[in-house]
Amino acid sequence: MATAIWWIRRDLRLGDNPTLAAALSEGYSVIPLFILDPRLLKLAAPKRKAFLLGGLQQLDQALRQANSRLVIRMGEPETVIEELKEETEAAALFAEEDYSPYATRRDERTARYIPFYRVVGATVHHPASVLRSNGEPYTVFTPFSKAWKALPFSPALLRAPAALPPVRDSLRSESLPEIQVSTLFPPGEEEAKRRLERFISGPIYEYLDGRNRLDLEGTSALSPYLRFGMISARQVALASLKAIEDTADPAARRSAEAWLNELIWREFFSAILYHFPHVLREAFNPTLRDIPWQSSPQDLEIWRAGLTGYPVVDAAMRQLAETGWMHNRGRMITASFLTKDLLINWQEGENWFMSQLVDGDPAANNGGWQWTAGVGTDAAPYFRVFNPTLQAKQFDPQGNYIRRWIPELADFPVKYIHTPWAAPGELLRKSGYPTPWVDHSVARNRALWAYSFAKENAKKSPHL
DNA sequence: TGAAATGTTGGGGCG
DNA sequence: ACGCCCCAACATTTC
Numbered sequence: 001m002a003t004a005i006w007w008i009r010r011d012l013r014l015g016d017n018p019t020l021a022a023a024l025s026e027g028y029s030v031i032p033l034f035i036l037d038p039r040l041l042k043l044a045a046p047k048r049k050a051f052l053l054g055g056l057q058q059l060d061q062a063l064r065q066a067n068s069r070l071v072i073r074m075g076e077p078e079t080v081i082e083e084l085k086e087e088t089e090a091a092a093l094f095a096e097e098d099y100s101p102y103a104t105r106r107d108e109r110t111a112r113y114i115p116f117y118r119v120v121g122a123t124v125h126h127p128a129s130v131l132r133s134n135g136e137p138y139t140v141f142t143p144f145s146k147a148w149k150a151l152p153f154s155p156a157l158l159r160a161p162a163a164l165p166p167v168r169d170s171l172r173s174e175s176l177p178e179i180q181v182s183t184l185f186p187p188g189e190e191e192a193k194r195r196l197e198r199f200i201s202g203p204i205y206e207y208l209d210g211r212n213r214l215d216l217e218g219t220s221a222l223s224p225y226l227r228f229g230m231i232s233a234r235q236v237a238l239a240s241l242k243a244i245e246d247t248a249d250p251a252a253r254r255s256a257e258a259w260l261n262e263l264i265w266r267e268f269f270s271a272i273l274y275h276f277p278h279v280l281r282e283a284f285n286p287t288l289r290d291i292p293w294q295s296s297p298q299d300l301e302i303w304r305a306g307l308t309g310y311p312v313v314d315a316a317m318r319q320l321a322e323t324g325w326m327h328n329r330g331r332m333i334t335a336s337f338l339t340k341d342l343l344i345n346w347q348e349g350e351n352w353f354m355s356q357l358v359d360g361d362p363a364a365n366n367g368g369w370q371w372t373a374g375v376g377t378d379a380a381p382y383f384r385v386f387n388p389t390l391q392a393k394q395f396d397p398q399g400n401y402i403r404r405w406i407p408e409l410a411d412f413p414v415k416y417i418h419t420p421w422a423a424p425g426e427l428l429r430k431s432g433y434p435t436p437w438v439d440h441s442v443a444r445n446r447a448l449w450a451y452s453f454a455k456e457n458a459k460k461s462p463h464l
Numbered sequence: 465t466g467a468a469a470t471g472t473t474g475g476g477g478c479g
Numbered sequence: 480a481c482g483c484c485c486c487a488a489c490a491t492t493t494c
Contacts, residue, residue, distance in 0.1 A: 212465080332465070371465090383494045384466050391466090444467085448494060 001165070003088045004028035005081065005114075007035070007095040008070075009103070011121055011229035012055045013189040014062050014160035019119040021158045023094040029165040031088060032063055035081075036074040036174065040102075047324030047358050048224075050179045051187050055228050057176060058188030068164035072174040077106055082113050087171065090114065096121040096229065099270055100362050101277040123267045124233045125151055127274035130267070137275040139284075140378045144271070145264045155238055184323050185224050185358055192225035196239055204243050205252035207259045212394075214312070214327050214401035220259070221325070223359035226266070236263055269367030272377050279366055283346075283375035287458035288382065291375075292450050293345040300348055302437055303338050306406075309436035311418060312392035313337045315405035322405075324358035329395050335372035336386035340447040341438055346373035374451065382451040385444045392418045408433040 004023045011017055023030045034056055041049060060070040073080045081093060097118040098107070110116060120126045130147050131137055138144035181187065199220040203210055210218020225231045240260040247253050273279060283289045302308055306317035316330030326334070331353075338349045350369040354360045370376025374384065396402060399417030403410050408431040409417060416423035421435045428435075 329465085336466090380465080381494090385494090387467060441468095444494090452494085 001029045003090045004092040011096040016157045016232040018121045019096045054187035066164040099274040127271035192231035207255040214396040227359045270363045273363040288375040291454040294343045299342045309434040310388040311402040315402045318405045339373040340385045341443040
């Protein structure tokens with residue numbers, strides 16, 4: 001029986017795993033491998049790393065129940081693969097295709113050492129299969145989503161194998177450090193399935209409003225699981241399609257469709273990074289590459305620490321620092337605040353989010369930042385500036401989200417929770433909560449000026 | 465997946 | 480009864 005290595009990267013699951021299924025169907029004795037790549041680990045947010053390590057433990061347990069086990073090795077991937085190939089006389093390497101630029105280069109190098117089969121699985125549709133009729137990639141979401149929806153895909157989920165070929169004991173494997181498992185995001189395939197079930201059974205039908213409410217749990221909170229493939233994009237897509245079919249109520253249907261759209265946004269940004277890898281270095285929109293950003297380390301630090309004096313911004317930034325996750329509405333509000341109110345380069349925000357997020361993914365994070373900053377594909381128009389006070393009143397009407405994350409404001413009544421600076425002096429002083437670091441309406445005008453300045457300049461000197 | 469500024473409309477108060 | 484004004488509510492334009 002010939003041996004193949006199943007190189008696990010972002011598909012930490014046994015269920016609906018086309019890569020594992022491909023290796024097995026070819027009749028290989030499969031060795032599940034995860035490589036701890038120091039280059040990636042040193043960039044990973046501590047909470048994301050912990051989530052990954054916990055996920056590896058879960059996966060190892062699941063593999064052991066199927067008579068296999070996970071081989072974990074530390075090192076530079078090409079070297080590890082070459083060594084393991086020698087040790088096991090592996091004839092082939094299977095992996096789910098990863099479209100990020102680093103992964104693509106890494107995989108191309110690795111393919112020189114061993115027959116390497118890369119299987120589509122990180123997204124429902126491969127980025128190169130959703131194209132305009134002229135063969136060009138989409139750069140606007142709506143037509144992309146139309147084309148995406150028109151493409152068929154197999155509704156047959158791949159069952160997790162009950163039994164796998166054994167892995168010999170003598171194969172060395174790193175032992176994982178003890179980690180503290182997050183109670184907010186317990187890693188693993190089982191938890192991912194539970195979350196999907198819970199969401200599909202009800203919240204999905206109120207998603208249209210629920211997704212915007214900072215103070216309610218209206219979202220699926222599946223992002224970290226999708227990030228590491230503890231659940232497949234196809235599992236999620238099929239579940240949402242079924243939910244759409246299962247309801248006759250038009251409002252409920254629109255909600256379920258809105259959720260599917262979020263999954264398509266994920267595929268859209270994945271495709272954008274695949275076709276335009278330079279977005280990791282610069283704005284997609286060439287006319288907005290030279291905005292006169294302010295480089296104020298103090299402003300940046302105040303934003304990071306959640307001390308801007310705008311409660312909803314600070315609540316969201318503290319939620320991120322404490323939990324490694326932030327509500328999507330919060331991501332838009334805080335991103336708008338950094339790029340527009342503080343006029344700080346969106347890339348600073350992109351980097352900070354990657355250093356904190358449990359679900360941090362280069363494509364989605366970059367896409368989200370470029371979108372909010374107004375410099376990306378299908379971007380929000382640059383003059384769309386979020387008013388943090390209005391956003392808070394609309395999406396956290398009682399201020400419960402703010403009170404949850406800003407202990408200083410825990411005793412503030414609804415009347416002042418969104419505008420603490422207007423509270424009676426005594427109340428504000430006692431709380432210790434800062435007054436606004438910038439005046440929003442002044443900052444808004446400055447941002448409008450800076451963006452239009454960049455646009456005008458680009459028009460005058462198109463060679464830049 | 466904004467918000468502010470500006471324009472329009474129509475009901476009601478009032479002389 | 481009529482014209483005028485005010486202004487809220489809504490619509491449109493602009494940033």
